[in-house]
Structure formats: C-alpha cells, structure tokens
Amino acid sequence: MELNKQQLIEKYQGSMLGLAIGDVLGVPIEFKYPGSFEPVSDFIDSDRFGLGYGCWSDDTAMSLCLANSLIENNGFNPVDQVEKYKQWLNTGYCSSTGKAIGVGQTILRALACHRNENGPYTILQLSEADGNGSLMRLAPVPLYYRGDPGQAIEKAKLSSKITHNSDISGDACRYYTGLIIGALNGVSKEELLADLYCPIPDYWQNNQLVSEIHDVAIGSFRRNHPPIIQGSGYVVKSLEAALWAFYNSESFEEGVLKAVNLGDDADTTGAIFGQLAGAYYGINGIPEKWVNNVAKSDEIIEMANKIFYLANKKHLKMIKVIQGDITESRVDAIVNAANQTLLGGGGVDGTIHYCAGPQLLEECRTLGGCNKGEAKITKGYNLPAKHIIHTVGPIYGHEDGLEDEILANCYKNSMELAKKHRLRSIVFPAISTGAFRFPKDQAAKIAINAVNEFLGQNPDTFDEVVFVLYDQHNYFIYSSIVEEKNEK
Numbered sequence: 104m105e106l107n108k109q110q111l112i113e114k115y116q117g118s119m120l121g122l123a124i125g126d127v128l129g130v131p132i133e134f135k136y137p138g139s140f141e142p143v144s145d146f147i148d149s150d151r152f153g154l155g156y157g158c159w160s161d162d163t164a165m166s167l168c169l170a171n172s173l174i175e176n177n178g179f180n181p182v183d184q185v186e187k188y189k190q191w192l193n194t195g196y197c198s199s200t201g202k203a204i205g206v207g208q209t210i211l212r213a214l215a216c217h218r219n220e221n222g223p224y225t226i227l228q229l230s231e232a233d234g235n236g237s238l239m240r241l242a243p244v245p246l247y248y249r250g251d252p253g254q255a256i257e258k259a260k261l262s263s264k265i266t267h268n269s270d271i272s273g274d275a276c277r278y279y280t281g282l283i284i285g286a287l288n289g290v291s292k293e294e295l296l297a298d299l300y301c302p303i304p305d306y307w308q309n310n311q312l313v314s315e316i317h318d319v320a321i322g323s324f325r326r327n328h329p330p331i332i333q334g335s336g337y338v339v340k341s342l343e344a345a346l347w348a349f350y351n352s353e354s355f356e357e358g359v360l361k362a363v364n365l366g367d368d369a370d371t372t373g374a375i376f377g378q379l380a381g382a383y384y385g386i387n388g389i390p391e392k393w394v395n396n397v398a399k400s401d402e403i404i405e406m407a408n409k410i411f412y413l414a415n416k417k418h419l420k421m422i423k424v425i426q427g428d429i430t431e432s433r434v435d436a437i438v439n440a441a442n443q444t445l446l447g448g449g450g451v452d453g454t455i456h457y458c459a460g461p462q463l464l465e466e467c468r469t470l471g472g473c474n475k476g477e478a479k480i481t482k483g484y485n486l487p488a489k490h491i492i493h494t495v496g497p498i499y500g501h502e503d504g505l506e507d508e509i510l511a512n513c514y515k516n517s518m519e520l521a522k523k524h525r526l527r528s529i530v531f532p533a534i535s536t537g538a539f540r541f542p543k544d545q546a547a548k549i550a551i552n553a554v555n556e557f558l559g560q561n562p563d564t565f566d567e568v569v570f571v572l573y574d575q576h577n578y579f580i581y582s583s584i585v586e587e588k589n590e591k
Contacts, residue, residue, distance in 0.1 A: 105289070105560050106288070106289045106560055107556070108556060108559070110289075110385065111287065111411065111559065111560075112407075112408065112411050113385035113386045113387055114286070114287050114381075114382050114383075114385045114386075115246055115287070115382075115407040115408070115410060115411040116381075116385070116386040116403075116404050116407040116408070117355075117380075117381035117382060117383075117384060117385040117386040117387075117388065117389060118242045118246060118283065118286075118287070118377075118378050118379075118381040118382035118407070119166070119170070119242060119243075119246070119381070119403050119404070119406060119407040119410075120377075120381055120386060120389060120394060120397065120400065120403055120404065120407070121355065121359075121376075121377030121378060121379075121380055121381020121382070121384075121389060122162065122163060122166055122239075122242050122374045122377045122378045122381065123159050123163040123166075123374075123377070123397050123398075123400075123403055124359065124373075124377055124381075124389065124393045124394075124397050125162075125359050125362065125363065125370070125372070125373025125374045125375070125376050125377030125378075126159040126160055126162040126163045126370045126371075126373055126374040126377070127146055127157055127158065127159045127370075127373075127393075127397055127398075128143055128145075128146065128359060128360070128363045128369075128370075128373050129143075129362075129363040129368075129369030129370030129371070129372060129373035129374070130149045130151055130152075130154055130158075130159070130160050130205075130369070130370045131143065131147050131148070131149040131150070131151065132363065132364070132366055132369045133151055133205075133367075133368065133369050133370050134366075134367060134368070134369075135366045135367070135369070136366050136367060137329065137330075137364070137365065137366045139366070140366065142360070142364045143360065143363055143364055143369075144360060145392075146392075146393065146396055146397075151205075152200075152204045152205060153200075154199070154200065154204065155200075156396065157396045157397050157398045158199040158200055158398045159199050159370075159397070159398055160199075160204045160205035160370055161203065161204060161205040161206055161207065161210070161236075161239075162205075162239040162240060162370055162371055162374035163199070163374065163403075164191050164197045164198045164199070164203065164204070165188060165191065165197075165210075165236075165239070165240040166239070166240040166241075166242055166243060166374075167197040167403070167406065168184070168187040168188055168190075168191050168196065168197045168240075169184060169187075169240055169243045169244070169262065170242075170243035170406050170407075170410060171187060171197065171406070172184045172187050173243050173244075173247045173410065173413070174406070174409050174410060174413060177413060178247075179244075179258050179261070179262075181261060181262075181265055184262070184265055185214070185265060188210075188214055188265070188266070189214055191203050192206060192211075192214055199398040199399060205370070207234065207236045207336075209234050209236055209266060209267060210236050210266045213265070213266040213267070213268075214266070233267075233269045233271045233272055233337060233338055233339070234267065234272065234336050234337065234338055235272070235275075235336055235337070235338040235341040235342070235368065235371050235375065236266060236267060236272075236371075237262065237263035237264075237265070237266055237267045237272050237273075237275075237276055237338075238263070238272065238275050238276055238279060238338055238341065238342060238371075238375055239371045239374045239375055240262075240374075241259060241262065241263075241276050241279060241280065241283075241378060242283065242378040242382075243410060244258050244259050244262050244276075244280060245259065245279075245280040245281075245283040245284045245287070246283070246287070246382075246407070246410045246411070246414065247410050247413065247414050248414070249284050249287050249288070249414055250414060250558070250559070252280075252281065252284050252301070252302040252303050252306075253303060253306075255280050255281075255284060256277045256280050256281060256301075256303075256306070256310075259273075259276040259277050259279075259280040260273040260274070260276055260277050262276065263275075263276040269338075270313050271313055271315050271316065271338060271339060272338045274312045274313045274315075274316040275316050275338045275339070275342050277312070277316075278301075278307075278312060278316055278319070278320050278342075279342065279375070279378075279379070281300060281301040281302055281303075281306070282295055282300060282379055283378060283379055283382050284302045285300060285301075285302050286379055286382035286383040287382050288302065288560070290302075292349075292350075292383065295383070296322075296324075296325070296346065296349070296350055298320065298321045298322055299317075299320050299321060300320075307320065315339045316339065316342070318339075319339060319342055319343045319346065323343055324343045324344075324346035324347040324350055325347075325350055327343070327347065328347070329365065332344050332347045332365065333365060333367060334362065334363075334365035334366060334367045334368055334369055334371075334372035335367050335368055336367070336368040336371070341368060341371055341372050341375055342375065344362060344365055344372050344375075344376075345362055345372055345375040345376040345379065346379075347361075348361040348362035348365075348372075348376050349376060349379060349380055349383075354384070354388065355377075355380050355381065355384045355388050355389045355390070356389075356390050358376060358380050359373055359376055359377060359380065362375075362376040386404075415555070415559055421558060421565065421566075421567065421568055422551065422554060422555065422558075422568050422569075422570070422585055423567070423568070423569045423570070424569070424570045424572065424578065424581045424582045424585055425569060425570070425571055425572070425578075426571075426572055426573070426575060426578040427571050427572075427573070428454075428571070428573065429451065429454075429455070429530055429532050429571040429573070430454055430455060430458040430459075430486055430487075431487060432487060432488055432530040432569070432571055433487040433488065434487075434488050434489075434528040434529065434530050434567065434569070435488070435489050435490060435521070435526035435527055435528045435529065436480070436483075436488060436489065436490040436491065436492050436521050436524075436526045436528070436529045436530070437455070437483070437486070437488040437490075437491055437492070437529075437530045437531075437571075438478075438491075438492045438493075438494060438517050438529065438530065438531045438532065438534070439451065439452055439455045439491050439492065439493045439494070439532075440452060440494065440495075440496055440532050440533075440534045440535065440537070441473065441493040441494065441495055442495060443472050443473060443474065443475065443495050444472050445467040445470055445472055445473050445479065445493050446464060446467055446468065447464060447467075448538075449537075449538060450537045450538060451532045451537070451573075455486070455491060458485060458486055459483060459484040459485050459486050459491065460484050460485040462482075462484045462485075463481060463482075463484050463491065466481045466482065467481060467493070470493075473493060473494070473495050474495065475495045475496065475497055475502070475509050476494075476495070476496075476497070476508070476509040476510075476512035476513055476516065477494065477495065477512070477516055478492050478493065478494040478513070478516040478517045478519075478520045479492070479493050479494075479520075480492050480493070480520050480524060481493065488530070489526075490521075490524070490526060492517045492520055492521060492529070494513040494514075494516065494517050494534065495513070496509065496510055496513050496534040496535030496539055496541065497509040497510055497535055497539065497541065498535075498539045498540070499535065499539060499540045499541040499542070500540070506541065507545075507549055510534060510535055510541065510546060510549050510550070510553075511549050511550075511552070511553040512553075513534050513535075514531065514534070514549075514550055514553040514554050514557070515553050515556075515557050517529070517531070518554070518557045518561070518564075518565075518568075519557075521565070522561060522564050522565075527564075527565055527566045527567070528565065528566055528567040528568075528569075529565060529567070529568055529569070530569045530570075530571050531550065531554070531568075531569070531570050531571070532570075532571065532572070532573075533546060533547065533550070533570070533572055533577045533581070534546070534550065536577060543576065543577055543580055544580055547577070547580045547581050547584055548584060550570070550581075551581065551584050551585060551588070554568055555588075
C-alpha cells in the first residue's frame with residue numbers, strides 16, 4: 104500500500120498519541136486483576152499517584168524523553184538518553200504532572216547504577232530486567248529509523264539495554280520495531296501478524312530471536328486467550344497481550360480497551376498496544392475525544408511531526424546532484440528521457456542510443472512504445488550502466504494541465520520499475536526540460552519531491568539516487584533545492 108506524506112504523518116502522530124492514550128486508560132486499574140474492577144471504557148480520574156483526567160505515567164514520559172533525545176541529537180545518543188531519563192526522574196522533565204510518576208524498580212536501579220558507571224548501558228543483572236519497561240517507550244526508535252529497518256532493529260536493542268540488561272527485553276524491542284515499521288509503511292494486519300514478520304525479508308531466520316520472543320512471533324497471541332494471555336510486567340506476556348488485543352480487534356478503540364482491561368500492568372500493556380495500533384490506524388483512527396483530552400496532546404503531536412521530518416530528511420541525503428554525462432554513470436540503471444516510440448531522438452535520448460549501440464534499438468523495437476509518464480526497461484548494452492529505464496515526459500503546454508502529474512509519474516514509475524527488478528542505484532536526467540520545454544525550476548521541484556516521496560514510501564529500496572545534469576543551469580537549480588530541503 105503506497106502512502107502519501109499526509110498519511111505517513113498521521114501514522115507517526117497516531118503511534119505517539121496511541122502510546123500515551125493506552126497509558127492513560129490503563130493507569131486507573133494498574134495492578135488490579137480482572138474481575139476486581141469495573142472494566143474501563145473511557146478516560147477517568149486515577150486514584151493512583153493522584154493523576155488527573157487524561158494524565159499519563161512513566162511509559163509516555165520516558166518515550167518523550169527518548170523522542171526528544173533523537174530530535175535534539177539528530178540520531179541515537181545513548182549518553183543523552185540516560186541524562187534525559189535522569190532529568191525526568193529528578194525534575195519531572197517530559198512528565199504530565201511535573202514529577203516522575205510510576206517509576207519501576209528495574210529502571211530506578213538502572214538509572215542509579217548510571218550514576219556510578221561511565222558507559223550508558225546498564226550492567227545490572229536482575230531478574231526484573233526481563234520486564235517491559237524498555238518496550239513501553241520504544242516508538243520513537245522505529246519512527247525515526249523507519250527508512251533503515253536494519254538500523255532501527257539494532258538501535259531498538261541498544262535502547263532497551265540502557266535500562267534492561269536482558270536479551271529477552273532486547274529481542275522484544277527488536278521484533279516490535281519491525282512490526283511498527285511495517286504498520287507505518289501500510290502493511291496489512293494479516294501480513295504484520297503472520298509468523299516472523301519483518302520489513303526485511305528472512306531477517307529473523309538470519310538474526311534469530313530468543314525462544315521466548317520467537318514463540319510470540321510465530322503466533323502464540325493467535326492461539327492463546329485469557330487467562331493465559333496476561334497483561335503482566337514480564338515483557339513476553341505484555342508483548343503477547345498487546346498483540347492478542349491487536350489481532351482480536353477491528354479498531355483502535357476496541358483493541359486498546361481489550362488490552363488495558365486485562366488489568367495487572369494495564370498502563371504498559373495499553374502503551375505497548377497503542378504504539379503499534381496507532382501506527383496502523385493513524386491519528387484519525389483514534390477516537391477524537393481521546394486525542395483532544397490526553398495531556399499535552401499538542402506537544403506529543405508536534406514531537407511526532409519533528410521525528411517525521413527528521414526521518415524524511417534522511418531520504419534527501421540519499422539524493423545526490425552532480426554535473427556530468429549520464430552515459431558515463433556506472434550504476435544499476437540510468438533513466439532515458441525518451442519519446443513515445445522509444446526508437447531514439449535528440450538530446451539525452453539520442454546520446455544514450457548512440458553510446459549503447461545498435462542492440463538497444465533492436466530491443467526497443469520489441470517494446471511497442473511507451474505512454475507518457477510510464478516506464479520500460481532494457482539492457483544497458485555498451486553503457487557502463489547495467490540497465491536503461493526509458494520514460495516519456497510531458498510536452499509542456501500540450502497535456503491539458505496534467506504536465507506536473509505526468510512528470511512526477513515519470514520519476515515514480517521509473518523507480519517502481521527499478522524496485523521490481525531489485526536495482527539498488529539509479530541515475531536521472533532532467534526529464535522534459537529540453538525539447539519538451541518544461542520550465543527548469545518547476546521541473547526540478549517536481550522531480551525532487553517525487554523522488555523523495557518514493558524513498559519515504561519505499562525505505563531501504565535504493566542505495567543511491569543521483570541526478571546527473573549536463574548543463575550548469577540545471578545543476579545549480581537541482582543542487583539548490585536539495586540543499587534548501589536539507590537545511591529545513
């Protein structure tokens with residue numbers, strides 16, 4: 104499922120708010136067992152910690168600490184994460200009430216240990232280290248590293264290790280990171296909850312999970328039901344409970360109420376559920392009354408927005424602009440700005456045909472031409488590039504006002520074709536800016552936005568995307584746009 108920018112932002116907002124809303128709903132019944140309380144159906148004031156209506160506890164506060172660290176450092180800085188967790192513990196930083204609420208013993212001991220240790224990772228060996236205190240705060244990591252799932256999974260385990268020196272907790276975070284990234288990318292619930300899902304094919308076969316988490320990942324949440332399903336503080340059970348609620352529900356509201364009404368460590372089960380379900384359903388799939396009434400809702404949304412834009416800028420850094428001759432590019436594919444016959448022409452098209460040799464024309468004769476905005480692929484023949492992707496741009500002023508859409512489709516469909524053929528590097532010219540008379544400034548903005556949007560929707564597809572521009576004017580325009588976007 105391809106998502107546009109607004110849909111992706113809504114998923115980021117949904118994940119962060121979903122975590123907080125699950126936390127809020129669960130706090131009033133934390134450490135109560137099913138049958139001992141009236142099932143929760145909405146926000147209520149909590150007797151625990153004196154939390155008011157819509158206020159959340161440690162789960163959300165620590166997640167916001169982690170989010171702020173990623174934003175301020177523009178990446179993963181475990182030392183800074185420790186300092187922010189300490190600041191929360193000591194001063195109420197990132198809390199809903201001005202003080203640290205609901206601090207777990209594992210986290211308390213780990214942060215105390217950090218006062219005496221030089222490194223950012225806890226060395227404490229505790230039975231409680233298999234708890235859910237690192238999974239509950241996880242969301243900012245997969246949100247920030249969505250475009251690089253392998254790095255996201257690695258950082259998730261390191262994030263866990265700051266307070267939980269446990270392979271079980273670490274692997275719960277690794278596995279859940281893959282699920283959240285899948286949800287952000289629009290993967291169906293059926294695919295997400297299939298055995299051993301990961302956005303990187305065969306990843307868990309090559310990077311095995313500990314047996315306890317592996318059992319959850321192959322569907323224990325599908326087979327089991329309460330009372331075997333429990334919202335306990337043991338990370339295996341809380342992970343299983345959150346996925347059970349997600350699997351057995353058709354909406355955010357239905358699922359989060361199933362999760363928290365398991366009782367026991369209800370706020371954390373709700374927060375774990377909320378991260379994934381919020382990413383899956385998006386902010387518009389969460390009841391508006393909860394979005395509006397959760398404490399510091401606007402701040403949480405703004406934080407999600409910042410993470411989204413920082414994550415999106417990573418894709419821009421993949422885009423390179425150089426001045427040169429596209430026929431000299433040694434890559435998986437160069438893109439040819441062709442005409443509808445695909446039989447060669449002037450400009451870039453003629454140069455590519457000349458340098459590739461007569462075999463290119465022979466293959467192009469078999470393709471039956473190409474419609475505007477679409478793309479077809481051939482071998483590279485005598486070129487250093489392995490393949491040539493041929494796309495036909497719009498003639499400016501002759502497309503009934505559809506020039507912008509057709510030009511964007513040239514880039515998107517070329518990248519989709521490269522993706523289909525598992526090509527990792529692609530080089531573009533400035534399509535339609537020669538004989539087709541598309542204004543260069545306008546064409547450059549459309550090209551860069553289309554490429555960046557595709558990279559955002561298809562993370563880890565390309566290693567390199569390059570614009571090779573023959574004339575200096577185009578080079579200056581494209582370079583300026585990419586630099587400007589990187590500075591925002």
